[in-house]
Every structure is written in C-alpha cells, then in structure tokens.
Amino acid sequence: MFQKKLKAAAWLLNTAVFLLTVVVGALAYQLVTNKDALLGQEEEVFYCGTIDEDFALLTGEDLQNETGKALFLNNCIQCHGFTEVVVGPALAGVMKRHSKEWVYSFVLNSSKMIEEKDSAAVAIFEEYAKTQMPAFAFSRAELDSLFDYINSQPRDVPAVETD
Ligand code: HEC
Numbered sequence: 001m002f003q004k005k006l007k008a009a010a011w012l013l014n015t016a017v018f019l020l021t022v023v024v025g026a027l028a029y030q031l032v033t034n035k036d037a038l039l040g041q042e043e044e045v046f047y048c049g050t051i052d053e054d055f056a057l058l059t060g061e062d063l064q065n066e067t068g069k070a071l072f073l074n075n076c077i078q079c080h081g082f083t084e085v086v087v088g089p090a091l092a093g094v095m096k097r098h099s100k101e102w103v104y105s106f107v108l109n110s111s112k113m114i115e116e117k118d119s120a121a122v123a124i125f126e127e128y129a130k131t132q133m134p135a136f137a138f139s140r141a142e143l144d145s146l147f148d149y150i151n152s153q154p155r156d157v158p159a160v161e162t163d
Pocket of ligand 1: 071072075076077078079080087088089090094097098103106107110124125126128130131132133134136146
C-alpha cells in the first residue's frame with residue numbers, strides 16, 4: 001500500500017519535472033527566436049546597411065520619405081533643426097533661399113564652394129561663425145529622399161512662451 005503511494009508520488013514528480021522542462025524549453029526557444037521582436041522595439045536606430053523589416057515593406061513615396069528621414073537623423077540632426085537654429089541654420093524653406101543644385105552641392109562639399117568664393121556659401125559660412133559643415137558622399141537619389149523629407153517637415157512650430 002505504502003509502496004504504491006510512493007510509486008504514484010514518484011510518477012507525479014517525474015511528470016511535473018518533465019512538463020516544467022518542456023515549458024521552460026519552449027519559453028527559451030521563444031526568447032531566442034523572437035529576440036529581435038521582444039527586445040528590439042525599445043529604440044529604432046538606423047545604421048548604414050541596417051535593413052529594417054517594416055522598412056522593406058514600404059514602397060514608393062513612403063520609402064522615399066523613410067530613407068530621407070533616416071539619412072537626416074543619422075547625419076544632420078545634431079546640427080540642424082527645421083525651424084530653429086542649432087549649430088547650422090534652420091532648414092525649413094531652404095530650397096526657397098537657394099536653388100536645388102546649390103543646396104545639393106553645398107551638402108556634398110560646402111568647403112569647396114567656400115574656397116571657390118561662391119558668394120552665398122561664403123555669406124552663410126561667415127554668418128555661422130565660420131563653423132564648417134562636413135562633406136557628405138550622397139548619391140543623387142539619397143539627396144532627393146533627404147530633401148523630400150526636409151521639405152515635408154512643418155514650417156511653423158508655435159513659439160513656446162518664455163519670460
Ligand atoms: C557638424 C554640424 C553640421 C552637420 C552634421 C550638418 N550641417 Fe549643415 N550646416 C552646418 C553649418 C555650421 C552651416 C552654416 C554654413 C557653414 O558654416 O558652412 C550649415 C549649412 C547648411 C545648409 C545651408 C543652409 C542655408 O540656409 O543656406 C544646408 C542646406 C545644410 N547645412 C544641410 C545639411 C544637411 C542636409 C546635413 C546632413 C546630411 C547637414 N547639413 C549636416 C553644420 C552642419
């Protein structure tokens with residue numbers, strides 16, 4: 001009688017351990033296979049060559065805008081806002097101040113334009129305390145997406161009152 005009970009208890013214990021192993025195993029498997037989905041959502045960072053899955057599903061204009069946004073966030077935002085001067089000028093309406101070709105060649109190599117005494121480039125360089133903007137090796141398509149994004153940003157952010 002006692003032995004029978006002991007056998008039953010041992011069987012129960014075995015079964016419980018077995019089930020626990022299966023559950024823990026399944027959880028660990030989930031964690032490993034869905035690591036990106038579980039952990040990757042905190043912040044979205046785009047590096048050169050990063051392929052984001054949402055990104056890959058975008059097409060046409062959306063893709064163009066997302067590429068431009070990523071380029072802007074990775075290369076320009078530390079010095080430029082849209083309506084506020086950061087290190088460099090606010091970029092809202094920049095295409096109204098200069099021609100597209102001027103803006104593109106400025107981004108590709110502003111130092112060269114300053115050296116060649118392009119009057120607008122020299123003026124803006126002087127205005128911004130002779131801080132040089134780095135040169136960027138973008139393709140034409142990248143410049144197009146970048147400026148589609150910049151030009152699509154809101155022009156006027158309501159002023160914050162300070163006293
Ligand atoms: C390290 C800071 C810095 C970074 C990064 C930077 N810029 Fe600039 N940018 C400047 C400064 C400073 C000026 C003012 C002109 C000068 O001094 O050369 C400027 C000027 C400009 C101008 C001319 C604006 C006008 O009103 O005439 C454009 C366009 C521009 N930047 C676009 C960009 C873009 C696009 C990027 C990213 C790909 C970028 N910049 C990254 C500092 C920066």
